[in-house]
Amino acid sequence: MSTNHLGVGAALLSLILTSTCCSCLETSRNGSPPNIVIMLMDDMGWGDLGVFGQPAKETPNLDRMAAEGMLFPNFYAANPLCSPSRAALLTGRLPVRNGFYTTNAHARNAYTPQEIVGGISQDEILLPEMLRKVGYVSKIVGKWHLGHRSQYLPLEHGFDEWFGSPNCHFGPYNDSDRPNIPVYKDSQMVGRYYEEFEINVKTGESNLTQIYLEESLLFLRAHAKAQQPFFLYWAVDATHAPVYASKSFLGRSQRGRYGDAVMELDHSVGVILDELRTLGLAEDTLVFFTSDNGAALVSAPTQGGSNGPFLCGKETTFEGGMREPAIAWWPGRIPAGTVSQQLGNIMDLFTTSLALAGLPVPEDRIIDGLDLSPVLLNSSLIDRPIFYYRGNELMAVRLGLYKAHYWTWSNSWEEFHKGVNFCPGEEVDGVTTHDQKEHTMQPLIFHLGRDPGEKFPISVLSEEYRTALQNISPVVERHKKNLVVAVPQLNMCDLAVMVRRKTVTASLLLCPFQG
Numbered sequence: 001m002s003t004n005h006l007g008v009g010a011a012l013l014s015l016i017l018t019s020t021c022c023s024c025l026e027t028s029r030n031g032s033p034p035n036i037v038i039m040l041m042d043d044m045g046w047g048d049l050g051v052f053g054q055p056a057k058e059t060p061n062l063d064r065m066a067a068e069g070m071l072f073p074n075f076y077a078a079n080p081l082c083s084p085s086r087a088a089l090l091t092g093r094l095p096v097r098n099g100f101y102t103t104n105a106h107a108r109n110a111y112t113p114q115e116i117v118g119g120i121s122q123d124e125i126l127l128p129e130m131l132r133k134v135g136y137v138s139k140i141v142g143k144w145h146l147g148h149r150s151q152y153l154p155l156e157h158g159f160d161e162w163f164g165s166p167n168c169h170f171g172p173y174n175d176s177d178r179p180n181i182p183v184y185k186d187s188q189m190v191g192r193y194y195e196e197f198e199i200n201v202k203t204g205e206s207n208l209t210q211i212y213l214e215e216s217l218l219f220l221r222a223h224a225k226a227q228q229p230f231f232l233y234w235a236v237d238a239t240h241a242p243v244y245a246s247k248s249f250l251g252r253s254q255r256g257r258y259g260d261a262v263m264e265l266d267h268s269v270g271v272i273l274d275e276l277r278t279l280g281l282a283e284d285t286l287v288f289f290t291s292d293n294g295a296a297l298v299s300a301p302t303q304g305g306s307n308g309p310f311l312c313g314k315e316t317t318f319e320g321g322m323r324e325p326a327i328a329w330w331p332g333r334i335p336a337g338t339v340s341q342q343l344g345n346i347m348d349l350f351t352t353s354l355a356l357a358g359l360p361v362p363e364d365r366i367i368d369g370l371d372l373s374p375v376l377l378n379s380s381l382i383d384r385p386i387f388y389y390r391g392n393e394l395m396a397v398r399l400g401l402y403k404a405h406y407w408t409w410s411n412s413w414e415e416f417h418k419g420v421n422f423c424p425g426e427e428v429d430g431v432t433t434h435d436q437k438e439h440t441m442q443p444l445i446f447h448l449g450r451d452p453g454e455k456f457p458i459s460v461l462s463e464e465y466r467t468a469l470q471n472i473s474p475v476v477e478r479h480k481k482n483l484v485v486a487v488p489q490l491n492m493c494d495l496a497v498m499v500r501r502k503t504v505t506a507s508l509l510l511c512p513f514q515g
Contacts, residue, residue, distance in 0.1 A: 033134060033229050033357040034330070035285040037276075038349055039269060040089065041325075042082065042143060042168065042237040045295025047308025048262055049325050054306065056254040058263050061270030065289065066327045068336050070376060075326030075344040076386050077293045078368075080315050082168065083111035083145045083490070085292040085346060086235070090126045090146070090157075092350030092361065092369035096392050098124050099486035100146075107393040107407060107436060108513035109315055110490035112145055114167060114181060114498045116511060118489035119147015120157060125362050127350050128158030131231050134357050137161075137223060141215045142235035143168055147489075149497055155187050159233075162186055163215040168240050169193045169208070172201070175500075182499045189499065199244050204257045206244035212236050213268045217275055224279040231353070234272070238265055241296060241303040256302050273329065283332040286356060286376075288349060290326040297424055311454040312423040312432060316410055317388035317395040318454055319403075321422075334376050342375045343386055343398065352376070366482065385475050391513075392485060397476055402468040403454070404443035406476075409436045428455050445469065 050057040051066040078088030084095035102110035128138035139161035154162045172194035180192040199206040223230040238261040245260040253259025276282045295305035297313035307320035347369030355371040374380035388396035493511040
């Protein structure tokens with residue numbers, strides 16, 4: 001199929017493939033829909049895995065997972081920051097559609113700090129809510145990041161079980177100003193980071209990854225006995241600064257503390273896959289491994305990872321900010337040792353999971369995620385664009401091997417002069433700008449096959465440029481024409497909404513943004 005445009009033929013073929021695939025997927029060995037495990041890393045980069053070329057080769061379990069499954073070199077987050085990307089995964093919708101963005105400043109990233117007033121909208125339908133309709137039981141282990149207030153927590157949005165936190169392990173904090181972030185078991189707070197759940201910022205030692213591993217194993221064992229289909233969302237955060245690892249992994253990596261964290265996560269992936277085999281569930285379970293956004297180069301090298309050959313990192317809409325490591329594993333169903341050139345997006349996990357469960361997508365809203373089951377099972381390829389958003393601004397679009405930038409910038413001069421740099425050592429003149437540069441009349445276009453690092457814009461005088469622009473422009477026009485923007489959920493904050501030990505007077509203020 002041509003990758004030049006998204007035509008009626010492409011859409012029809014996608015529909016045919018999806019319908020055919022759904023009918024053949026409903027049979028598993030026990031006659032029920034397959035189990036689904038999504039492993040979402042935090043700030044892990046494309047270049048952090050041995051299978052993607054990391055020279056230390058310290059991820060043997062993930063490398064084995066790829067050898068036994070399908071590798072996606074062209075898989076993307078829906079946003080270059082944690083909260084919006086996670087909201088997109090669980091709703092199948094771009095953050096600008098599900099409300100996980102800010103309008104406090106132009107083209108700025110936003111997330112859910114402790115004092116956030118908003119959260120995932122009650123109007124959004126999350127993946128576990130849909131899966132519950134056909135008998136799935138769902139658990140999230142780790143980081144939620146879709147709101148702190150009680151109405152926004154996981155058990156209010158389809159999950160049956162939860163062990164983790166509504167936020168990342170930021171801190172430690174002085175309780176007189178700001179409490180440490182709470183940790184929950186289901187709907188009950190069971191402690192806080194740096195208190196009951198220790199993280200030694202100086203040494204990097206913490207047992208959190210081991211705790212999250214044990215929580216996942218208990219869940220798998222319980223539902224293997226129950227013979228009930230399950231959805232496990234394993235959202236661990238050890239690779240988010242301040243990075244941590246348990247004592248037995250500290251000091252093992254050539255890459256320092258960040259590498260220690262990667263090695264422990266790799267080990268944990270291996271334990272989970274082995275447990276699925278031991279329980280006799282491997283051939284009935286799709287496992288998908290990826291990350292929420294690119295590696296945080298602002299924290300590198302000791303507290304951040306690698307984005308391989310790609311430009312910049314987390315917070316940016318260059319390839320390093322949104323192209324993610326991705327592996328699908330399903331023994332007996334996904335051909336082993338496959339490399340798919342499919343353009344994938346984290347939102348596709350929503351739609352693909354529903355298709356595998358025999359469920360249609362909600363019909364009352366636009367779903368941006370595609371059903372990748374034809375790709376997983378038949379090695380098909382589906383035409384589709386990738387949209388790169390920052391806030392509510394469409395910064396870039398990829399179609400086939402061509403990527404057009406309509407806006408470029410890395411981060412502000414103000415932050416840069418304070419030592420914050422999203423592209424350290426990777427500045428490209430006229431591309432990684434610290435002023436927001438608009439290119440809507442004449443986009444910067446790169447060929448990502450020849451130039452994955454986005455260093456050499458194609459000449460606007462060339463036939464190649466004109467052809468690429470002619471193919472991309474109608475895709476952008478259709479997207480903008482059909483775009484219904486949601487009310488932003490990440491604009492307003494209030495210190496009084498934090499889970500505290502004492503009352504604080506309400507004081508509504510604009511939330512911080514990043515970038």
